[in-house]
Amino acid sequence: MNNPAAGLKEASVDHDQGPILEAVHLCKLFPLSSLNLSGKKRAVHAVEDASLALKPGHATALVGESGSGKTTVARILAGLYRPTSGTIHFRGEPAKLTDKSYLRTYRRHVQLVLQDPFSSLNPVHDVRYHLARPLRIFGHAQNKTQETEQILSLLNRVNLSPAEQFIQKFPHQLSGGQRQRVAIARALAVQPEVLLADEPVSMLDVSIRLDILNLLLRLKDEERLALLFITHDIASARYFAEDTLVMYAGQMVEGGPSDEVIQHPKHPYTQLLISAAPDPELLGPDSEKGVTQLTTRGEIPSLINPPTGCRFHPRCPHAMPICSQRFPDRTELGGGRWTHCFLFGDDESTSQKSDNSVKGVSMQTAQSETKLEK
Amino acid sequence: MVTNVSANTRSDTLLKVTNLNVDYLASSGTVHAVTDVSFTLRRGEILGLAGESGSGKSTLAYAITCLLRPPAMISGGEIIYYPRPSQDGKDNLRVTITRLTKNGKSKHVKDGNVRSIEETQSINLLQLTPAQLRDLRWDDLAIVFQSAMNALNPVMTVGAQIIDVLRTHRPHMGADSRKQRAIELFQLVGIAPDRLRSYPHELSGGMRQRAIIAIALALSPEILIMDEPTTALDVVVQREILTEIIRLREKLGFSVIFITHDLSLLLELADHVAIMYAGRIVEKASRRDLYLHPRHPYSYGLLNSFPSLHGPRRKMAGIPGSPPDLRAVPPGCAFHPRCPLVIDVCHEVLPPLESVRGEDPGQLVACHLYNPTFNATPPSTTDLAGKYEALAEESGAQ
Numbered sequence: 001m002n003n004p005a006a007g008l009k010e011a012s013v014d015h016d017q018g019p020i021l022e023a024v025h026l027c028k029l030f031p032l033s034s035l036n037l038s039g040k041k042r043a044v045h046a047v048e049d050a051s052l053a054l055k056p057g058h059a060t061a062l063v064g065e066s067g068s069g070k071t072t073v074a075r076i077l078a079g080l081y082r083p084t085s086g087t088i089h090f091r092g093e094p095a096k097l098t099d100k101s102y103l104r105t106y107r108r109h110v111q112l113v114l115q116d117p118f119s120s121l122n123p124v125h126d127v128r129y130h131l132a133r134p135l136r137i138f139g140h141a142q143n144k145t146q147e148t149e150q151i152l153s154l155l156n157r158v159n160l161s162p163a164e165q166f167i168q169k170f171p172h173q174l175s176g177g178q179r180q181r182v183a184i185a186r187a188l189a190v191q192p193e194v195l196l197a198d199e200p201v202s203m204l205d206v207s208i209r210l211d212i213l214n215l216l217l218r219l220k221d222e223e224r225l226a227l228l229f230i231t232h233d234i235a236s237a238r239y240f241a242e243d244t245l246v247m248y249a250g251q252m253v254e255g256g257p258s259d260e261v262i263q264h265p266k267h268p269y270t271q272l273l274i275s276a277a278p279d280p281e282l283l284g285p286d287s288e289k290g291v292t293q294l295t296t297r298g299e300i301p302s303l304i305n306p307p308t309g310c311r312f313h314p315r316c317p318h319a320m321p322i323c324s325q326r327f328p329d330r331t332e333l334g335g336g337r338w339t340h341c342f343l344f345g346d347d348e349s350t351s352q353k354s355d356n357s358v359k360g361v362s363m364q365t366a367q368s369e370t371k372l373e374k
Numbered sequence: 375m376v377t378n379v380s381a382n383t384r385s386d387t388l389l390k391v392t393n394l395n396v397d398y399l400a401s402s403g404t405v406h407a408v409t410d411v412s413f414t415l416r417r418g419e420i421l422g423l424a425g426e427s428g429s430g431k432s433t434l435a436y437a438i439t440c441l442l443r444p445p446a447m448i449s450g451g452e453i454i455y456y457p458r459p460s461q462d463g464k465d466n467l468r469v470t471i472t473r474l475t476k477n478g479k480s481k482h483v484k485d486g487n488v489r490s491i492e493e494t495q496s497i498n499l500l501q502l503t504p505a506q507l508r509d510l511r512w513d514d515l516a517i518v519f520q521s522a523m524n525a526l527n528p529v530m531t532v533g534a535q536i537i538d539v540l541r542t543h544r545p546h547m548g549a550d551s552r553k554q555r556a557i558e559l560f561q562l563v564g565i566a567p568d569r570l571r572s573y574p575h576e577l578s579g580g581m582r583q584r585a586i587i588a589i590a591l592a593l594s595p596e597i598l599i600m601d602e603p604t605t606a607l608d609v610v611v612q613r614e615i616l617t618e619i620i621r622l623r624e625k626l627g628f629s630v631i632f633i634t635h636d637l638s639l640l641l642e643l644a645d646h647v648a649i650m651y652a653g654r655i656v657e658k659a660s661r662r663d664l665y666l667h668p669r670h671p672y673s674y675g676l677l678n679s680f681p682s683l684h685g686p687r688r689k690m691a692g693i694p695g696s697p698p699d700l701r702a703v704p705p706g707c708a709f710h711p712r713c714p715l716v717i718d719v720c721h722e723v724l725p726p727l728e729s730v731r732g733e734d735p736g737q738l739v740a741c742h743l744y745n746p747t748f749n750a751t752p753p754s755t756t757d758l759a760g761k762y763e764a765l766a767e768e769s770g771a772q
Contacts, residue, residue, distance in 0.1 A: 065608040175696045176427075205426040206635050206679045210692030214766075232608060239681030239690065262683060276613035278638040279683055300608075 018092065019053035020226050021077065021110065021194045026050040026086035028072050032304065044303045046072045048250040049327070050086075054194055054226035059217070061229045061237035061258065063273070064247035067300040070230045073247075074196045077228065078112040079103050108138050111187035115199040117179035121171040127155070127182055128167045134189040154185040158215060177208035184215065194226045195219075202232065213240055234277055238262045243336070246270045249300050249311040251327065256337035266339045269312045310340070318343055387456050388629050389415040389438070389597060394451035396430070396437050399444070405700045407433040407446070409653040412727075415597065420623065420630040422644030422661070424637045424676065426697045430653040431633045435601045438631070439517050440499055440507050453499040457514060458596065512543055516590035518583075520602040525586055526574040532585045533570030536560075539592045559588040563618060580611035584618065591622065599631045604639070616643055638680045641665050649673045652698050652708035655727060659737040667755045669730055669739040671713045674758040691766035707742065714761040719748045 027050075029043040047069040054060055062070045075081045077088065079097045088095040090109070096102045114120040121130060131151045132141070141147040148167075155163035158181040171179055180200060187195060197216065201209040213236065220227050229241050237244045238258045245255040246269065254267040265271045301307050307314050313323035322342055331345030332338050339345075396408035408430040415421050423431045436442045438453055502510065511517075519525045527535055536556040540547055547555075557567040563584040574582055583603060590598055600619070604612040620643065623630060632644055640647050641661050649657045649670065657670040668674045675693035695712040698704055704711050710720040719742050727740040730752065742748045 065610060177696055205697065206637070207426055207675060207693035208696060210679050210681075210690055211694075214689075214691065234609075235681045235683050238683065239687065259687065272610060274683065276610045277683060278609075278636065278642055278680075 019055045019089075020091055022051075022053040022089040023073070023077060024051050024087050024089070026073065026076055026088075027084045028069075028076060028081060029084045042304055045250055045306050046303060047076070047083075048306075050247070050250075050252050052228075052245055052252075052255075054228055056193065056226050057220060057224040058243070059220055059227040059229055059241040061231060061241035061244045062247060063231055063234050063237050063244055065232060065273075065300055067249065067303065068247040069250040069303075070247050071198055072250075074112060074198045074228060074230055077194075078110060078196055079106055080112075108190050109192050110194040110196065111190060111192040113180075113183055113187050113195065113197045113200050116203050117176055117183050118171075118203065120183050121179055123171050126168050126170050127151075127174075130182060130186050131155075131189050134186060138190045140189070140191065150189070154189055157188065157219070158182070158185045159211075160185070175208075176204050177212060180204060180212055181215070184212075184219075188219065188223075192225070194228070196228045196230075198230045199232070200229070201236070209236070216240070234262060234273055246273065249306060250303060251311055251340065253312065253341065254337075254339040256333070257335065260335060260337055266333065266337070266344055267312075267341045268316045268318055268343070272315075310342075386416050387414055388417045388419075389456070390454045391415075391438065392452050392454070394434070394437060394453065395449045396433050396442065396446060397449045398446050400701070403701050406703065407653055407700060408437060411451075411650075411653075411655055413648055413655065413658065415629050415631060417596075418623065418627050418629055419646065420620075420632055420644045422640035422647040423631060423633045423650060424635065424640050424647060425650035426635060428652075428697050428700060429650040430700075431650050432601055433653075434650075435517065435599050435631065435633055438499070439511060439515055439599060440502070441517070448500060451500075455497045455499055455510075455514065455597075457497065509543075512539060512590075512595065513593050514595055515597045515599070516593075516595040517599040517601065518586050518590050518603045520605055526582060528574055531571050531573055532577070532589075533572075535585075536570070536589050536592055539589055543593055555592070559592055560585075562591065562622065563588045564614075578611075579607050580614065583607060583611075583615055587615075587618070587622075591626070591628075594626060595628060597629050597631065599633070601633045602635070603632075605634065605636075612639075619643070636680075637676050649676065652700065652703050654708065654740065655738075656709065656741070657737075657739045658727065659739075663734060663737045667737075668758070669737060669744060670709075670741050671715050671743075671758055671761075672709045673739075674755070675712075675762060678759075678762055689763075689766045691762055694765065707740070714765050715743060715753060715758070717742060717749060 026047055028047040030046055032042045032044065050069070050073050052060060052062070052073070062073060064070045072081065076083050079095075082097065088097065090106060095106055097106065128148075128151060131154055132147050135141040135147055135150055141150050151167055152163040155161070155166050160166045160178060160181050166174075166178070166182075171182075174182065180203075184200070195216075200216065201212050204212060216227065216229075217240065219225055227241075229237065231237050231240075234244075241258050243256065244258040244261045246253050246261065246267065248269045254261060254265070254270045261270065262274060265274050301311060301314065307324065309322075309324045309326050310316070310328060313319040316323065320342060328340045328342045328345055330338050330340055333344065391414075392412050394408055394411045395406065398405040398407055411430075411434060413421065423434065425431050433442070433446065436446070437448055442448065497510070499507070499510070526532065530538070533553075533556055536559060537552050540552045540555060544552075556570055560567045560570060565581055565584050565588070569577065569581065569585075574585075577585065587603075603619075604615050607615065616639070619630065619632075622628075632640065634640060637647070637649075641664065644661050647659060647661050647664050648655045649664075649672065651672050657664070657668065657673045659669075664673065665677070668677055672693065678690060679692050681690065693712055694714070698708055698711070706722045707713070707720045707725050710716045713720065723742065725740045725742045725745070727738050729735045729738050730744045744752045746752075
């Protein structure tokens with residue numbers, strides 16, 4: 001395709017079919033500068049084999065501890081990092097993120113909301129400036145009147161009212177929750193179809209978090225946004241997202257419908273994550289102390305020399321010799337559930353199976369891909 | 375019973391804060407960060423302080439340790455510390471402090487009279503000189519801050535930092551025994567002693583926080599104040615640190631004031647929980663009472679702000695609005711602009727912190743809804759839930 005940007009605009013949007021944004025086998029290494037010239041090049045293996053699919057009107061949560069690579073995935077999807085390997089499909093076509101004009105159009109459709117609203121807004125500019133820029137750059141507003149009109153409607157959509165007052169405020173005059181609303185409004189200004197939210201509530205006060213989550217949920221339904229919700233809090237993943245993916249040290253270990261994953265975790269790491277989450281409901285009538293003991297200790301390994309095979313094996317209570325030899329294939333557990341763990345999958349089915357299953361994040365994807373090939 | 379400590383349980387009381395007020399003197403007006411806060415900490419108790427940012431919980435922690443610096447100042451109240459009746463094992467310094475600052479009539483009391491010592495051997499922390507405070511801190515009162523990376527000195531090994539504390543506070547201790555103590559402490563908090571030679575940047579977040587706890591425990595303090603000790607950590611590490619705190623508390627018998635915004639954490643950890651809003655304690659109860667039947671609408675809202683891992687998925691609503699600006703706290707009950715159950719009197723009259731009529735006396739709440747004069751039928755937990763659910767539906771319909 002000679003003009004990918006034009007092609008992108010013309011593509012019809014199939015809302016109910018298949019994912020709008022899909023990542024297949026993403027891998028990202030951050031090379032380390034090393035003084036040792038003779039030694040081999042070292043790198044931080046931040047993401048190794050991440051695949052996910054985002055559908056319109058559908059929220060997917062990506063859960064993991066810090067250092068699990070979840071933010072890197074979001075940044076790759078936003079076009080901020082170039083993946084070392086792996087492909088991104090946008091509307092069923094491979095996204096050419098190296099092409100500048102394509103990237104510009106891509107960003108018009110895929111927006112990122114950052115974690116820290118205290119540093120993601122420019123302190124010397126007011127709210128109008130923050131929201132006017134995307135409107136102007138992407139040509140949604142031609143003149144000042146249109147601009148003001150759209151800014152006011154954006155502020156109302158994120159429940160910042162009276163909007164007329166907020167338009168002239170500076171970030172320091174806003175509370176954390178209000179700033180995050182401005183950040184969300186800024187992302188919405190370009191009328192995106194995909195919103196990547198990187199820990200959008202973890203910097204906010206507890207009483208405000210639910211408000212922001214509910215706002216995002218409402219926007220998801222109203223505007224049919226495809227949402228990626230990155231979080232370390234597995235309980236809010238369950239509240240927020242239809243699907244949950246669990247990442248550990250750059251590898252995706254388990255995924256499926258949120259309730260299934262959280263109520264019946266299969267992968268030992270998911271089980272660990274859930275047993276570690278604060279849960280006041282453990283306060284049974286008999287329990288003297290609600291605090292449960294963990295079966296597993298330790299922390300996320302260094303990603304410069306990550307453990308071989310399944311990266312969880314040094315901490316895993318069920319580790320087997322094979323776990324340190326290679327990363328287990330994806331095992332489908334039915335109902336959209338899958339996990340990468342030898343406890344559930346056998347190694348007799350070879351890589352062929354895993355290839356098929358990764359492609360078939362949904363069957364419709366595979367179909368749309370074949371359509372395109374034709 | 376948390377507040378009224380009768381004479382026979384006084385030996386059980388470790389710290390008593392009465393009507394404490396802390397103000398920040400700002401050019402735009404005085405900010406009352408902590409207003410009229412009273413509580414009692416008993417020996418071996420874990421007291422949780424929960425609230426949003428700006429509710430005054432950290433200021434309170436700093437006030438208890440007398441670490442506040444201008445423009446903050448303590449404008450009223452007292453903080454009384456009851457040291458363990460002097461043991462021969464402890465050095466004489468503390469006895470000196472006690473003697474120096476005994477309250478009022480203590481001059482006439484002879485040391486042999488145990489009961490009167492118990493009554494009088496208390497220290498008002500607010501009257502101590504900086505030198506006396508320095509002796510008291512760490513020996514009796516240690517604090518663990520939120521950000522372990524900032525609390526540790528980046529150019530000293532963690533071992534040297536422990537030994538530094540011991541050298542300052544235990545000048546008579548030999549170099550070998552100091553080192554021995556440092557090894558003991560690291561083993562106590564579950565770090566391999568060979569990490570004593572590591573610099574802070576060589577340790578992971580969880581290990582740094584453990585090292586900080588080891589330093590805080592170096593002189594076996596009676597009170598450990600923990601200001602959001604696990605907020606910067608991952609859930610798995612957080613769980614390990616909490617388990618560690620509980621284990622150490624059982625082993626060493628210190629008391630903990632645990633400050634966090636994460637109420638669900640406190641419900642697992644603390645014996646008693648105090649909820650702060652706009653500088654005041656609005657509810658104080660045992661963790662079970664608070665979990666099973668929170669009384670204050672704010673407590674309920676806070677509890678309801680955490681999505682649950684179990685049960686049906688339902689639409690939840692946070693607390694509407696945002697925390698008040700402390701320069702202009704709303705009159706009456708500070709929570710009234712955000713309260714879904716607000717009644718007229720809330721706009722004008724400040725509710726006192728008192729026990730709910732006819733029910734468990736341990737649960738104190740500052741809310742007019744439980745005062746028969748203003749509201750005939752106090753709301754039940756289901757009533758609170760109903761109001762918040764209506765709010766959730768309303769926001770969903772928007």
